[in-house]
Amino acid sequence: MIDMRSSGSRTGRTWRLAGFLLVLVAALGARAEPPASKLPGRKPDSREPWGAFLGKAAHYAIGREYQRQYPFNPVFLDTDLSTIVGDGKLGNSKRLSKFVRLLRPDITDTLTLVLFEIKPDDEASRSEGREQAGRYLAALNEVVEPDKKLAGGTGFEGSLFLEFENGGALWRLSWRTPEPGVTLYRWSYRRKKPGASWKERAAQKEEEVPREEVEQRGELAEQAIRGAYEGGERPKGFQGQVYLPADCR
Incomplete structure (x- = not known):
């Protein structure tokens, strides 16, 4: 016969221990982040990590540099696929699904028909960039006109x-x-x-x-x-x- 009081007591201790561990992990994680009030260019209550700030600055500079190198090209920076297809005169943007139309490649050039996804220089980010660029290209190339298929850009450094x-x-x-x-x-x-x-x-x-x-x-x-x-x-x-x-x- 099972002693329900003993079982309930053990269950309570298990839940209390789990709760303590969760609090401890959260506290250690919070200590690993820099003080939110000191994040440069952020509001005092921001929780963005350091890499996010530098990433935004890098995205801005790299996007603007592409525009600077190709001043006469229609270049879209961090723009949704619906706008790229419509304003870039690539095809019928209404053919994009409700979710897909909101995707935003980092750089899209609708004259040379290339796009770029910008990521930090590490293997995990590189893999993520490859997957995202492939997803954007697949979505775009389903709806653009046959002679306006896009590809991943090259030679940009x-x-x-x-x-x-x-x-x-x-x-x-x-x-x-x-x-x-x-x-x-x-x-x-x-x-x-x-x-x-x-x-x-x-x-x-x-x-x-x-x-x-x-x-x-x-x-x-x-x-x-x-x-x-x-x-x-x-x-x-x-x-x-x-x-x-x-x-x-």
Whole structure:
């Protein structure tokens, strides 16, 4: 005969232990994230990780650089498939399903009929980019006209530098397209070397951007890049220079 009181007691202890473990895991996970109030360019209650900020800045720069390289092409950045098909004059956008029409490739060029998905330069992200680019192409090519089939873009690469002050911190954003439709980016960092030109420091050993640098300069980096591409004023507090790919060649 089973003692129901003993069984209930063991069940209660098991649930309490499970609850404690869940709380502990959550607490450890929260400690692993940087303080939300210090995320550069974010609201005080933001929970976005550091990589998300740098990713958004990279997506902006890489997309604008493609537009800059092909100024007369109809280029769509982070635009839904319905708009791409309709405004790009590729076919009948109404043939796209309700869900598919909302998908948004990072870069789509409807003159050269190519698209790119932008991801961080690591194997997991590369695999994800390949899958997403394939999904976008399959959806588009089901509805476009026969002579307007799209493919993954190739040969798109480049880099830009941000110099924060003379001889100070130097950041580099670089990207490459190792397979059709997948453009991979990475940020790197050069240590301070007072008196050296940015080209001399560009030849220095590259390192991962320190977290404290992202916290201190992340918002300025995004503003400086936007200003460089849009021809706006230098952001307040930015005493350096942005060297776009045309400057780096």
